[in-house]
Amino acid sequence: xxxxxxxxxxxxxxxxxxxxxxxxxxxxxxxxxxxxxxxxxxxxxxxxxxxxxxxxxxxxxxxxxxxxxxxxxxxxxxxxxxxxxxxxxxxxxxxxxxxxxxxxxxxxxxxxxxxxxxxxxxxxxxxxxxxxxxxxxxxxxxxxxxxxxxxxxxxxxxxxxxxxxxxxxxxxxxxxxxxxxxxxxxxxxxxxxxxxxxxxxxxxxxxxxxxxxxxxxxxxxxxxxxxxxxxxxxxxxxxxxxxxxxxxxxxxxxxxxxxxxxxxxxxxxxxxxxxxxxxxxxxxxxxxxxxxxxxxxxxxxxxxxxxxxxxxxxxxxxxxxxxxxxxxxxxxxxxxxxxxxxxxxxxxxxxxxxxxxxxxxxxxxxxxxxxxxxxxxxxxxxxxxxxxxxxxxxxxxxxxxxxxxxxxxxxxxxxxxxxxxxxxxxxxxxxxxxxxxxxxxxxxxxxxxxxxxxxxxxxxxxxxxxxxxxxxxxxxxxxxxxxxxxxx
Numbered sequence: 209x210x211x212x213x214x215x216x217x218x219x220x221x222x223x224x225x226x227x228x229x230x231x232x233x234x235x236x237x238x239x240x241x242x243x244x245x246x247x248x249x250x251x252x253x254x255x256x257x258x259x260x261x262x263x264x265x266x267x268x269x270x271x272x273x274x275x276x277x278x279x280x281x282x283x284x285x286x287x288x289x290x291x292x293x294x295x296x297x298x299x300x301x302x303x304x305x306x307x308x309x310x311x312x313x314x315x316x317x318x319x320x321x322x323x324x325x326x327x328x329x330x331x332x333x334x335x336x337x338x339x340x341x342x343x344x345x346x347x348x349x350x351x352x353x354x355x356x357x358x359x360x361x362x363x364x365x366x367x368x369x370x371x372x373x374x375x376x377x378x379x380x381x382x383x384x385x386x387x388x389x390x391x392x393x394x395x396x397x398x399x400x401x402x403x404x405x406x407x408x409x410x411x412x413x414x415x416x417x418x419x420x421x422x423x424x425x426x427x428x429x430x431x432x433x434x435x436x437x438x439x440x441x442x443x444x445x446x447x448x449x450x451x452x453x454x455x456x457x458x459x460x461x462x463x464x465x466x467x468x469x470x471x472x473x474x475x476x477x478x479x480x481x482x483x484x485x486x487x488x489x490x491x492x493x494x495x496x497x498x499x500x501x502x503x504x505x506x507x508x509x510x511x512x513x514x515x516x517x518x519x520x521x522x523x524x525x526x527x528x529x530x531x532x533x534x535x536x537x538x539x540x541x542x543x544x545x546x547x548x549x550x551x552x553x554x555x556x557x558x559x560x561x562x563x564x565x566x567x568x569x570x571x572x573x574x575x576x577x578x579x580x581x582x583x584x585x586x587x588x589x590x591x592x593x594x595x596x597x598x599x600x601x602x603x604x605x606x607x608x609x610x611x612x613x614x615x616x617x618x619x620x621x622x623x624x625x626x627x628x629x630x631x632x633x634x635x636x637x638x639x640x641x642x643x644x645x646x647x648x649x650x651x652x653x654x655x656x657x658x659x660x661x662x663x664x665x666x667x668x669x670x671x672x673x674x675x676x677x678x679x680x681x682x683x684x685x686x687x688x689x690x691x692x693x694x695x696x
Contacts, residue, residue: 230539235377238540239384242547243391246407250555253406254399260579263400263586264332264563265481270405275482275490278405280498281412281552282474283314285365288549292502293525295461296509299661304506306458310465314495317469321479321487323630327691329484334476334626335568340691341629342637349644350625351568353618354471358561359597360615361468362554366601369550375528376539385601388547392554393594396562397587401481404555411552415501418545423504430511460616464664467619470626473560562589613660617651617667624668624675632679633686639678647671 257263288307295303328337335354339347366385373384395403469475479487509525566586571577621644628635651667
Protein backbone atom coordinates (compact mmCIF):
# COMPACT_ATOMS: atom_id res chain seq x y z
CA UNK A 209 0.00 0.00 0.00
CA UNK A 210 1.38 3.39 -0.99
CA UNK A 211 0.39 5.29 2.20
CA UNK A 212 2.57 2.99 4.32
CA UNK A 213 5.73 4.14 2.54
CA UNK A 214 5.00 7.86 2.47
CA UNK A 215 7.28 10.23 4.34
CA UNK A 216 6.36 13.89 4.80
CA UNK A 217 9.44 15.76 6.04
CA UNK A 218 8.17 19.19 7.21
CA UNK A 219 9.40 22.16 5.24
CA UNK A 220 11.22 20.18 2.56
CA UNK A 221 8.87 21.15 -0.25
CA UNK A 222 5.75 23.21 -0.60
CA UNK A 223 2.44 22.46 -2.26
CA UNK A 224 -1.13 23.22 -1.48
CA UNK A 225 -2.27 19.76 -0.58
CA UNK A 226 0.27 17.74 1.34
CA UNK A 227 3.70 19.40 1.03
CA UNK A 228 4.65 17.38 -2.08
CA UNK A 229 5.16 18.45 -5.68
CA UNK A 230 3.81 15.17 -7.01
CA UNK A 231 1.14 13.11 -5.36
CA UNK A 232 2.25 9.71 -4.05
CA UNK A 233 -0.01 8.05 -6.61
CA UNK A 234 1.55 9.96 -9.50
CA UNK A 235 5.01 9.21 -8.17
CA UNK A 236 4.26 5.52 -7.85
CA UNK A 237 2.89 5.37 -11.41
CA UNK A 238 5.94 7.17 -12.83
CA UNK A 239 8.30 4.95 -10.89
CA UNK A 240 6.51 1.81 -12.03
CA UNK A 241 6.25 2.95 -15.66
CA UNK A 242 9.91 3.79 -16.07
CA UNK A 243 10.99 0.72 -14.15
CA UNK A 244 9.07 -1.53 -16.53
CA UNK A 245 10.35 0.44 -19.55
CA UNK A 246 14.03 0.07 -18.66
CA UNK A 247 13.69 -3.59 -17.73
CA UNK A 248 11.85 -4.39 -20.98
CA UNK A 249 14.36 -2.49 -23.12
CA UNK A 250 17.29 -4.02 -21.26
CA UNK A 251 15.94 -7.52 -21.77
CA UNK A 252 15.32 -6.80 -25.46
CA UNK A 253 18.79 -5.42 -26.21
CA UNK A 254 20.48 -7.90 -23.93
CA UNK A 255 19.34 -10.95 -25.90
CA UNK A 256 22.61 -10.79 -27.85
CA UNK A 257 24.74 -11.13 -24.72
CA UNK A 258 24.96 -14.91 -24.80
CA UNK A 259 28.77 -15.14 -24.87
CA UNK A 260 31.30 -13.73 -22.39
CA UNK A 261 32.45 -11.15 -24.97
CA UNK A 262 28.84 -10.18 -25.57
CA UNK A 263 28.13 -9.74 -21.87
CA UNK A 264 31.33 -7.84 -21.03
CA UNK A 265 32.29 -5.87 -24.16
CA UNK A 266 29.17 -6.04 -26.38
CA UNK A 267 30.91 -8.19 -28.99
CA UNK A 268 33.58 -5.48 -29.57
CA UNK A 269 31.38 -4.10 -32.37
CA UNK A 270 29.82 -0.88 -31.01
CA UNK A 271 29.51 1.87 -33.62
CA UNK A 272 29.82 5.66 -33.42
CA UNK A 273 26.20 6.54 -32.61
CA UNK A 274 25.77 4.03 -29.78
CA UNK A 275 29.34 4.64 -28.58
CA UNK A 276 28.75 8.39 -28.28
CA UNK A 277 25.37 7.94 -26.63
CA UNK A 278 26.56 5.45 -24.02
CA UNK A 279 29.60 7.57 -23.10
CA UNK A 280 27.52 10.70 -22.73
CA UNK A 281 24.62 9.04 -20.91
CA UNK A 282 26.97 7.34 -18.45
CA UNK A 283 28.70 10.65 -17.67
CA UNK A 284 25.35 12.45 -17.18
CA UNK A 285 24.97 11.01 -13.72
CA UNK A 286 22.68 12.01 -10.90
CA UNK A 287 25.69 13.96 -9.68
CA UNK A 288 25.60 16.05 -12.87
CA UNK A 289 21.94 16.97 -12.57
CA UNK A 290 21.87 17.36 -8.77
CA UNK A 291 25.43 18.09 -7.63
CA UNK A 292 26.14 20.77 -10.26
CA UNK A 293 23.33 23.01 -8.87
CA UNK A 294 24.66 22.35 -5.36
CA UNK A 295 28.13 23.57 -6.32
CA UNK A 296 26.66 26.66 -7.95
CA UNK A 297 24.53 27.43 -4.89
CA UNK A 298 27.51 27.04 -2.53
CA UNK A 299 30.43 28.29 -4.64
CA UNK A 300 28.85 30.56 -7.25
CA UNK A 301 29.83 30.98 -10.89
CA UNK A 302 33.05 29.02 -10.56
CA UNK A 303 31.11 26.27 -8.83
CA UNK A 304 28.77 26.05 -11.82
CA UNK A 305 31.69 25.92 -14.27
CA UNK A 306 33.71 23.57 -12.05
CA UNK A 307 31.48 20.60 -12.78
CA UNK A 308 31.51 21.33 -16.52
CA UNK A 309 35.30 20.78 -16.56
CA UNK A 310 34.56 17.08 -16.21
CA UNK A 311 33.91 17.16 -19.97
CA UNK A 312 37.69 17.28 -20.36
CA UNK A 313 37.78 13.78 -18.90
CA UNK A 314 35.92 12.45 -21.94
CA UNK A 315 37.75 14.68 -24.42
CA UNK A 316 41.22 13.77 -23.16
CA UNK A 317 40.31 10.10 -22.87
CA UNK A 318 39.56 10.07 -26.62
CA UNK A 319 43.19 9.53 -27.70
CA UNK A 320 43.66 7.08 -24.81
CA UNK A 321 40.69 5.06 -26.09
CA UNK A 322 42.36 4.75 -29.48
CA UNK A 323 45.61 3.73 -27.82
CA UNK A 324 43.92 1.20 -25.54
CA UNK A 325 42.12 -0.47 -28.45
CA UNK A 326 45.36 -0.64 -30.42
CA UNK A 327 47.69 -2.05 -27.75
CA UNK A 328 45.12 -4.38 -26.12
CA UNK A 329 42.77 -5.55 -28.90
CA UNK A 330 41.55 -8.48 -26.77
CA UNK A 331 41.55 -6.79 -23.37
CA UNK A 332 38.70 -6.68 -20.87
CA UNK A 333 39.62 -4.46 -17.90
CA UNK A 334 41.78 -1.53 -16.84
CA UNK A 335 43.24 -3.63 -14.02
CA UNK A 336 44.44 -6.17 -16.59
CA UNK A 337 46.46 -3.37 -18.23
CA UNK A 338 47.98 -2.32 -14.90
CA UNK A 339 49.13 -5.85 -14.16
CA UNK A 340 50.63 -6.40 -17.60
CA UNK A 341 52.36 -3.03 -17.49
CA UNK A 342 53.49 -2.76 -13.86
CA UNK A 343 53.10 -6.14 -12.14
CA UNK A 344 51.06 -7.65 -9.30
CA UNK A 345 51.80 -5.08 -6.56
CA UNK A 346 50.55 -2.18 -8.67
CA UNK A 347 47.61 -4.33 -9.84
CA UNK A 348 46.52 -5.05 -6.25
CA UNK A 349 46.63 -1.37 -5.21
CA UNK A 350 44.88 -0.25 -8.39
CA UNK A 351 42.15 -2.85 -7.97
CA UNK A 352 41.44 -1.86 -4.36
CA UNK A 353 41.23 1.84 -5.25
CA UNK A 354 39.08 1.16 -8.32
CA UNK A 355 36.61 -1.01 -6.46
CA UNK A 356 36.35 1.49 -3.61
CA UNK A 357 35.65 4.29 -6.08
CA UNK A 358 33.07 2.17 -7.90
CA UNK A 359 31.18 1.54 -4.67
CA UNK A 360 31.37 5.23 -3.74
CA UNK A 361 29.93 6.21 -7.11
CA UNK A 362 27.17 3.64 -6.74
CA UNK A 363 26.33 4.92 -3.25
CA UNK A 364 26.11 8.53 -4.43
CA UNK A 365 23.73 7.58 -7.24
CA UNK A 366 21.62 5.28 -5.12
CA UNK A 367 21.31 8.08 -2.57
CA UNK A 368 20.36 10.54 -5.29
CA UNK A 369 17.59 8.28 -6.55
CA UNK A 370 16.10 7.79 -3.10
CA UNK A 371 16.38 11.50 -2.22
CA UNK A 372 14.78 12.61 -5.48
CA UNK A 373 11.82 10.29 -5.20
CA UNK A 374 11.26 11.21 -1.54
CA UNK A 375 11.52 14.94 -2.24
CA UNK A 376 9.10 14.89 -5.16
CA UNK A 377 6.58 12.27 -4.12
CA UNK A 378 7.00 11.53 -0.42
CA UNK A 379 7.79 7.88 -1.13
CA UNK A 380 10.20 6.98 1.65
CA UNK A 381 13.91 7.21 0.76
CA UNK A 382 14.70 3.53 1.20
CA UNK A 383 11.84 2.40 -1.03
CA UNK A 384 12.82 4.73 -3.87
CA UNK A 385 16.50 3.86 -3.60
CA UNK A 386 15.66 0.16 -3.60
CA UNK A 387 13.56 0.41 -6.75
CA UNK A 388 16.19 2.40 -8.66
CA UNK A 389 19.00 -0.01 -7.81
CA UNK A 390 16.79 -3.06 -8.32
CA UNK A 391 15.67 -2.03 -11.80
CA UNK A 392 19.25 -1.44 -12.99
CA UNK A 393 20.43 -4.73 -11.52
CA UNK A 394 17.55 -6.59 -13.20
CA UNK A 395 18.35 -5.70 -16.79
CA UNK A 396 22.15 -5.60 -16.35
CA UNK A 397 22.13 -9.15 -14.96
CA UNK A 398 20.25 -10.27 -18.03
CA UNK A 399 22.01 -8.42 -20.83
CA UNK A 400 25.37 -7.11 -19.62
CA UNK A 401 26.95 -4.34 -21.68
CA UNK A 402 24.59 -4.94 -24.61
CA UNK A 403 21.63 -4.02 -22.39
CA UNK A 404 23.51 -1.11 -20.84
CA UNK A 405 24.46 0.48 -24.15
CA UNK A 406 20.99 0.00 -25.62
CA UNK A 407 19.21 1.67 -22.72
CA UNK A 408 21.88 4.39 -22.58
CA UNK A 409 20.97 5.52 -26.09
CA UNK A 410 17.38 6.31 -25.12
CA UNK A 411 18.37 7.69 -21.72
CA UNK A 412 20.79 10.17 -23.29
CA UNK A 413 18.01 11.53 -25.51
CA UNK A 414 15.66 11.90 -22.54
CA UNK A 415 18.27 13.74 -20.49
CA UNK A 416 19.14 16.18 -23.27
CA UNK A 417 15.55 16.99 -24.17
CA UNK A 418 14.45 17.20 -20.54
CA UNK A 419 17.22 19.60 -19.49
CA UNK A 420 16.59 21.86 -22.46
CA UNK A 421 12.90 22.04 -21.55
CA UNK A 422 13.51 22.63 -17.83
CA UNK A 423 16.19 25.25 -18.49
CA UNK A 424 14.01 27.03 -21.01
CA UNK A 425 11.03 27.13 -18.68
CA UNK A 426 13.15 28.50 -15.81
CA UNK A 427 14.48 31.27 -18.07
CA UNK A 428 10.87 32.04 -18.98
CA UNK A 429 10.21 32.71 -15.30
CA UNK A 430 13.40 34.59 -14.42
CA UNK A 431 15.99 36.21 -16.71
CA UNK A 432 19.75 35.99 -16.43
CA UNK A 433 19.82 39.73 -15.67
CA UNK A 434 17.42 39.26 -12.75
CA UNK A 435 19.50 36.41 -11.38
CA UNK A 436 22.65 38.54 -11.62
CA UNK A 437 21.01 41.51 -9.91
CA UNK A 438 19.75 39.35 -7.07
CA UNK A 439 23.17 37.79 -6.52
CA UNK A 440 24.85 41.22 -6.49
CA UNK A 441 22.42 42.38 -3.79
CA UNK A 442 22.10 39.26 -1.64
CA UNK A 443 25.06 36.95 -2.24
CA UNK A 444 27.88 38.86 -3.98
CA UNK A 445 30.43 36.24 -2.97
CA UNK A 446 28.91 33.85 -5.52
CA UNK A 447 30.01 36.26 -8.27
CA UNK A 448 33.53 36.71 -6.91
CA UNK A 449 35.94 35.32 -9.50
CA UNK A 450 38.72 35.27 -6.89
CA UNK A 451 36.75 33.27 -4.33
CA UNK A 452 39.53 30.91 -3.07
CA UNK A 453 37.38 27.88 -2.28
CA UNK A 454 35.64 28.13 -5.65
CA UNK A 455 38.94 28.38 -7.54
CA UNK A 456 40.27 25.32 -5.76
CA UNK A 457 37.01 23.49 -6.52
CA UNK A 458 37.42 24.35 -10.21
CA UNK A 459 40.82 22.66 -10.54
CA UNK A 460 39.90 19.95 -8.03
CA UNK A 461 36.88 18.92 -10.07
CA UNK A 462 38.88 19.02 -13.29
CA UNK A 463 41.45 16.57 -11.92
CA UNK A 464 38.77 14.47 -10.23
CA UNK A 465 36.98 14.11 -13.56
CA UNK A 466 40.20 13.11 -15.32
CA UNK A 467 40.94 10.53 -12.66
CA UNK A 468 37.43 9.13 -12.76
CA UNK A 469 37.56 8.53 -16.50
CA UNK A 470 41.21 7.56 -16.98
CA UNK A 471 41.25 4.72 -14.46
CA UNK A 472 37.68 3.43 -14.38
CA UNK A 473 36.74 0.20 -16.06
CA UNK A 474 33.44 1.88 -17.01
CA UNK A 475 35.33 3.75 -19.73
CA UNK A 476 37.93 1.10 -20.53
CA UNK A 477 35.20 -1.47 -21.18
CA UNK A 478 33.67 0.88 -23.74
CA UNK A 479 37.04 1.42 -25.38
CA UNK A 480 37.34 -2.37 -25.72
CA UNK A 481 33.74 -2.63 -26.94
CA UNK A 482 33.94 -0.04 -29.75
CA UNK A 483 35.04 -0.95 -33.24
CA UNK A 484 38.62 0.00 -34.20
CA UNK A 485 38.74 3.70 -35.07
CA UNK A 486 35.47 4.54 -33.29
CA UNK A 487 36.59 5.16 -29.71
CA UNK A 488 38.38 8.48 -30.17
CA UNK A 489 35.52 9.95 -32.21
CA UNK A 490 32.85 8.72 -29.81
CA UNK A 491 34.53 10.11 -26.70
CA UNK A 492 35.22 13.45 -28.40
CA UNK A 493 31.58 13.86 -29.45
CA UNK A 494 30.36 12.73 -26.03
CA UNK A 495 32.55 15.31 -24.29
CA UNK A 496 31.31 18.13 -26.52
CA UNK A 497 27.67 17.15 -26.08
CA UNK A 498 28.03 16.67 -22.32
CA UNK A 499 29.65 20.04 -21.52
CA UNK A 500 26.45 22.19 -21.60
CA UNK A 501 24.54 19.79 -19.32
CA UNK A 502 26.13 20.81 -15.97
CA UNK A 503 26.09 24.47 -17.04
CA UNK A 504 22.32 24.35 -17.52
CA UNK A 505 21.88 22.37 -14.30
CA UNK A 506 24.21 24.71 -12.41
CA UNK A 507 22.22 27.76 -13.47
CA UNK A 508 19.32 26.42 -11.41
CA UNK A 509 21.49 26.78 -8.30
CA UNK A 510 22.31 30.40 -9.12
CA UNK A 511 18.65 31.16 -9.80
CA UNK A 512 17.40 29.90 -6.42
CA UNK A 513 18.30 33.04 -4.37
CA UNK A 514 16.62 35.31 -6.93
CA UNK A 515 13.40 33.35 -6.60
CA UNK A 516 13.30 33.35 -2.78
CA UNK A 517 13.07 29.57 -2.70
CA UNK A 518 14.20 27.96 0.54
CA UNK A 519 16.51 24.98 0.14
CA UNK A 520 16.77 22.58 3.07
CA UNK A 521 19.36 20.33 1.36
CA UNK A 522 21.80 21.84 -1.16
CA UNK A 523 21.76 18.68 -3.29
CA UNK A 524 17.99 19.09 -3.74
CA UNK A 525 18.20 22.44 -5.58
CA UNK A 526 17.13 21.14 -9.00
CA UNK A 527 13.94 19.27 -8.05
CA UNK A 528 12.82 21.91 -5.53
CA UNK A 529 13.38 24.82 -7.93
CA UNK A 530 11.81 23.19 -10.99
CA UNK A 531 8.85 21.85 -9.04
CA UNK A 532 8.15 25.11 -7.20
CA UNK A 533 8.36 27.23 -10.36
CA UNK A 534 6.72 24.90 -12.83
CA UNK A 535 4.37 22.90 -10.65
CA UNK A 536 3.58 19.30 -11.45
CA UNK A 537 5.00 19.56 -14.98
CA UNK A 538 8.36 20.68 -13.60
CA UNK A 539 8.36 17.93 -11.01
CA UNK A 540 7.59 15.28 -13.66
CA UNK A 541 10.33 16.60 -15.95
CA UNK A 542 12.91 16.55 -13.17
CA UNK A 543 11.78 13.07 -12.15
CA UNK A 544 12.17 11.75 -15.69
CA UNK A 545 15.53 13.42 -16.36
CA UNK A 546 17.16 12.40 -13.10
CA UNK A 547 15.73 8.87 -13.18
CA UNK A 548 17.19 8.42 -16.68
CA UNK A 549 20.56 9.87 -15.68
CA UNK A 550 20.76 7.69 -12.58
CA UNK A 551 19.87 4.52 -14.47
CA UNK A 552 22.35 5.25 -17.28
CA UNK A 553 25.19 5.44 -14.78
CA UNK A 554 24.25 2.70 -12.32
CA UNK A 555 23.88 0.09 -15.05
CA UNK A 556 27.24 1.04 -16.57
CA UNK A 557 28.97 0.84 -13.23
CA UNK A 558 27.37 -2.49 -12.37
CA UNK A 559 28.56 -4.01 -15.66
CA UNK A 560 32.09 -2.59 -15.38
CA UNK A 561 32.50 -3.64 -11.74
CA UNK A 562 31.25 -7.10 -12.60
CA UNK A 563 33.95 -7.34 -15.28
CA UNK A 564 36.63 -6.38 -12.75
CA UNK A 565 35.49 -8.87 -10.14
CA UNK A 566 34.97 -11.69 -12.63
CA UNK A 567 38.18 -11.34 -14.65
CA UNK A 568 40.53 -10.12 -11.91
CA UNK A 569 39.41 -12.19 -8.92
CA UNK A 570 36.99 -15.02 -9.65
CA UNK A 571 38.44 -16.29 -12.95
CA UNK A 572 41.87 -16.66 -11.36
CA UNK A 573 40.39 -19.20 -8.96
CA UNK A 574 38.62 -21.06 -11.76
CA UNK A 575 41.40 -22.11 -14.16
CA UNK A 576 40.03 -23.71 -17.27
CA UNK A 577 36.47 -22.47 -16.65
CA UNK A 578 34.36 -22.23 -19.78
CA UNK A 579 33.08 -18.94 -21.17
CA UNK A 580 29.54 -19.99 -20.28
CA UNK A 581 30.57 -20.52 -16.67
CA UNK A 582 32.34 -17.16 -16.48
CA UNK A 583 29.37 -15.43 -18.09
CA UNK A 584 27.15 -16.84 -15.34
CA UNK A 585 29.65 -15.70 -12.71
CA UNK A 586 29.63 -12.19 -14.19
CA UNK A 587 25.85 -12.05 -13.86
CA UNK A 588 26.01 -13.12 -10.23
CA UNK A 589 28.63 -10.46 -9.46
CA UNK A 590 26.29 -7.82 -10.88
CA UNK A 591 23.67 -8.98 -8.40
CA UNK A 592 26.13 -9.05 -5.51
CA UNK A 593 27.45 -5.58 -6.31
CA UNK A 594 23.91 -4.21 -6.39
CA UNK A 595 23.11 -5.74 -2.99
CA UNK A 596 26.30 -4.31 -1.48
CA UNK A 597 25.48 -0.84 -2.81
CA UNK A 598 21.94 -1.10 -1.44
CA UNK A 599 23.23 -1.93 2.04
CA UNK A 600 25.70 0.97 1.92
CA UNK A 601 22.96 3.41 0.85
CA UNK A 602 20.64 2.59 3.76
CA UNK A 603 22.15 5.01 6.35
CA UNK A 604 21.84 8.07 4.01
CA UNK A 605 25.03 9.66 5.38
CA UNK A 606 26.25 13.06 4.14
CA UNK A 607 25.43 14.96 0.96
CA UNK A 608 26.19 13.80 -2.56
CA UNK A 609 29.32 15.95 -2.69
CA UNK A 610 30.82 14.64 0.54
CA UNK A 611 30.13 11.02 -0.42
CA UNK A 612 31.44 11.28 -3.98
CA UNK A 613 34.51 13.44 -3.43
CA UNK A 614 35.87 11.24 -0.64
CA UNK A 615 37.16 9.02 -3.46
CA UNK A 616 38.67 12.04 -5.24
CA UNK A 617 42.27 11.63 -4.02
CA UNK A 618 42.22 7.96 -4.96
CA UNK A 619 41.09 8.42 -8.54
CA UNK A 620 43.31 11.48 -9.06
CA UNK A 621 46.36 9.51 -7.92
CA UNK A 622 45.78 7.02 -10.75
CA UNK A 623 45.87 9.54 -13.63
CA UNK A 624 49.63 9.54 -14.13
CA UNK A 625 50.25 5.80 -13.71
CA UNK A 626 47.67 5.15 -16.46
CA UNK A 627 48.90 7.82 -18.88
CA UNK A 628 52.58 7.05 -18.33
CA UNK A 629 51.94 3.33 -18.69
CA UNK A 630 50.19 3.76 -22.03
CA UNK A 631 52.76 6.06 -23.63
CA UNK A 632 56.11 6.03 -21.80
CA UNK A 633 58.39 3.01 -22.14
CA UNK A 634 60.45 4.22 -19.17
CA UNK A 635 57.52 4.36 -16.71
CA UNK A 636 58.25 2.07 -13.76
CA UNK A 637 56.29 -0.11 -11.37
CA UNK A 638 57.87 1.72 -8.43
CA UNK A 639 56.63 5.02 -9.79
CA UNK A 640 53.11 3.66 -10.33
CA UNK A 641 52.89 2.19 -6.83
CA UNK A 642 54.47 5.23 -5.20
CA UNK A 643 52.25 7.62 -7.13
CA UNK A 644 49.03 5.84 -6.17
CA UNK A 645 49.96 5.36 -2.50
CA UNK A 646 51.46 8.82 -1.88
CA UNK A 647 48.78 10.63 -3.88
CA UNK A 648 45.98 8.86 -2.03
CA UNK A 649 47.53 9.42 1.41
CA UNK A 650 48.23 13.13 0.94
CA UNK A 651 44.89 13.72 -0.78
CA UNK A 652 42.92 12.12 2.05
CA UNK A 653 44.84 14.22 4.58
CA UNK A 654 43.88 17.34 2.62
CA UNK A 655 40.27 16.13 2.48
CA UNK A 656 40.17 16.04 6.30
CA UNK A 657 42.36 19.06 7.06
CA UNK A 658 41.17 21.47 4.35
CA UNK A 659 38.12 20.14 2.50
CA UNK A 660 36.86 18.00 -0.36
CA UNK A 661 37.35 20.84 -2.85
CA UNK A 662 41.17 20.53 -2.64
CA UNK A 663 41.69 16.79 -2.06
CA UNK A 664 41.80 15.61 -5.69
CA UNK A 665 44.11 18.46 -6.63
CA UNK A 666 46.59 17.45 -3.94
CA UNK A 667 46.42 13.75 -4.83
CA UNK A 668 47.03 14.39 -8.53
CA UNK A 669 49.98 16.73 -7.92
CA UNK A 670 51.75 14.35 -5.54
CA UNK A 671 51.19 11.39 -7.87
CA UNK A 672 52.48 13.40 -10.85
CA UNK A 673 55.71 14.31 -9.03
CA UNK A 674 56.39 10.69 -8.06
CA UNK A 675 55.59 9.16 -11.46
CA UNK A 676 57.46 11.77 -13.51
CA UNK A 677 60.51 11.74 -11.23
CA UNK A 678 60.85 7.95 -11.32
CA UNK A 679 60.30 7.87 -15.09
CA UNK A 680 63.03 10.43 -15.77
CA UNK A 681 65.49 8.40 -13.71
CA UNK A 682 64.48 5.06 -15.26
CA UNK A 683 66.44 3.07 -17.81
CA UNK A 684 63.63 0.61 -18.53
CA UNK A 685 62.33 0.10 -22.07
CA UNK A 686 58.96 -1.61 -21.88
CA UNK A 687 57.84 -3.59 -24.93
CA UNK A 688 54.21 -2.59 -25.63
CA UNK A 689 53.73 -5.77 -27.67
CA UNK A 690 53.44 -7.59 -24.34
CA UNK A 691 50.08 -5.89 -23.76
CA UNK A 692 48.60 -7.48 -26.88
CA UNK A 693 49.79 -10.91 -25.79
CA UNK A 694 47.69 -10.73 -22.61
CA UNK A 695 48.24 -12.74 -19.48
CA UNK A 696 50.11 -16.00 -19.73
